[in-house]
Amino acid sequence: MDIKQLRYLNQIIEHKTMSRAANALYISQPALTISINNLEAELGFKVIQRSEHGYVLTESGKQFYKHVQMILSLYENMEEDVEYIKNHGSGKLKIGITEEFRAVMPELFEIFLEKNPKYDIKLVEGNTGNVINKLRSHEIHFCLSPLRYLDEDMQSVFLSHNRYALLVRREEVEKYKKNQSLTVFNDFNFISVENTYDFKAFIKSNHISYQNLLQVNTIGAAVRLVKKGLGISVIPELYARNYTDPEVKSVQLKYELHGPDLYLSYMKRQNLPPAIEDFISEIQEYIESIRI
Numbered sequence: 001m002d003i004k005q006l007r008y009l010n011q012i013i014e015h016k017t018m019s020r021a022a023n024a025l026y027i028s029q030p031a032l033t034i035s036i037n038n039l040e041a042e043l044g045f046k047v048i049q050r051s052e053h054g055y056v057l058t059e060s061g062k063q064f065y066k067h068v069q070m071i072l073s074l075y076e077n078m079e080e081d082v083e084y085i086k087n088h089g090s091g092k093l094k095i096g097i098t099e100e101f102r103a104v105m106p107e108l109f110e111i112f113l114e115k116n117p118k119y120d121i122k123l124v125e126g127n128t129g130n131v132i133n134k135l136r137s138h139e140i141h142f143c144l145s146p147l148r149y150l151d152e153d154m155q156s157v158f159l160s161h162n163r164y165a166l167l168v169r170r171e172e173v174e175k176y177k178k179n180q181s182l183t184v185f186n187d188f189n190f191i192s193v194e195n196t197y198d199f200k201a202f203i204k205s206n207h208i209s210y211q212n213l214l215q216v217n218t219i220g221a222a223v224r225l226v227k228k229g230l231g232i233s234v235i236p237e238l239y240a241r242n243y244t245d246p247e248v249k250s251v252q253l254k255y256e257l258h259g260p261d262l263y264l265s266y267m268k269r270q271n272l273p274p275a276i277e278d279f280i281s282e283i284q285e286y287i288e289s290i291r292i
Contacts, residue, residue, distance in 0.1 A: 003075055005039045006068045008032055009047060013065065016054025073137040093276060096124045096131030096143035099219045100162065100262065103242040104290070111282050116275045127195075135267060141276050144283070146260035154265045157280070159287045162259035164197065165237040166251040167226050176232070176251045182208045189214055189231030191222045196236070197259055206255055223248065238262065242290065262287075 011021040012032070022029040040047050047061035057065050093112060097105065102125070109121060124131065124140055131143040135154070150156050168176055176182075186209040192199045194217055202208075214231055216222050222233040227248050236259060240250035264283055266272065272280075 001039060001042055003071070005035050006072055008035050009039065009065070009068060010072060012036065012048060012055050013057060016056075018055070070137065073139065077138050091118075091273060091275070092120045092122055093279070094122045094124070094140040096126065096134050096140040096145070098128055098131060098143075098145040099125065100146060100236045100238055100259075101144045102220070103239045103244070104286070107242075108283060108286060111286060112275075112279050115278070119275065132265070135265060138267070138270065141270070141272055142264055142266035142280060144262070144264055147263045147265070148260045150263075153268055155268050156263040156265040157284060159262045159264055159284065160238065160291055162262050163237045164234050164253070164255075164257040164259065165240040166253050167223065167233045167235050167240045167243075167248055168251060169226060169229055170247055170249050172232070173249045173251060182206065182210075182253075186210060191216060191225050191231040191233035193217070193219055193222050193233065193235060197234075197257060202234070202255070202257060238287075238290075 008021070008025060011024050012018065015021040015024060018029050018032055022032045025032065036048065043064065045060045046058050047064055048055045049058050049061075093116075105123065112121070113119070122140075124134060126134075128145045128147065131140070131145050132154075134140045135143050144159070146162050147156060166176055166182075176185075182188075188210055189212040190203075190208075190210040191214045194215055196219075203210075212231070214225060216225065219235050219239055222235055223239075223243060223245075225231060226233050227245065234253070234257065237250065237252075243250075264280060266280070
């Protein structure tokens with residue numbers, strides 16, 4: 001079994017026919033057929049079978065193909081890294097984050113680049129599921145995200161509890177800071193970020209009234225609306241306290257509103273360069289230093 005056979009199999013699954021896969025690979029169809037037959041003979045079971053929709057994986061093939069995808073991803077990332085090092089003489093740090101961490105990334109980049117000036121950095125942002133999938137396929141070295149549960153194949157380092165804070169315009173800070181409660185006000189628009197916390201339960205349990213509800217998909221959109229004076233928002237404190245815009249400020253609320261805890265995660269069997277291992281420790285120290 002070799003990487004070429006695995007790539008051949010991947011192209012057959014992608015294109016559904018031997019002819020189209022062979023064209024994509026720039027080889028003859030008989031050569032492709034022979035290669036797959038040899039692979040199946042070595043494995044001892046059929047990997048693909050014909051169907052009305054073209055070639056599909058057998059049940060055994062589906063299990064095997066999960067490993068194929070992982071191996072191809074690892075190999076392609078290795079090729080990319082080798083090519084990058086050859087052309088640039090150093091490496092590339094690849095990080096995945098969820099939006100909660102966006103406001104602290106400039107400081108973290110500065111910490112890393114101060115000690116590793118020859119490294120480039122690639123930042124990938126998405127939801128927790130997205131960045132964990134990229135971590136599993138070794139497209140990134142580690143990720144920063146909230147986690148509801150810990151996986152056995154990942155090393156997840158606790159960074160901080162994910163407490164929420166109120167974000168308001170600068171001129172309204174004293175008004176809300178004095179009360180630390182939204183119950184006494186009903187003259188504001190509430191800007192809610194979807195899929196971050198249970199908004200209805202939060203409003204109901206704390207007897208909060210508001211004029212209009214503005215629902216958005218991202219924390220960044222909520223921040224921009226607050227900056228425009230269109231309302232107030234409750235967002236992760238890590239983002240709110242470290243967002244560097246003089247027109248908006250965070251206010252600590254009396255409510256105990258939390259999301260899933262924040263973690264730094266990497267794969268247990270992944271060999272990380274010393275510079276990146278050191279950076280992981282520095283991230284822990286930095287997040288610890290900015291906690292309330």
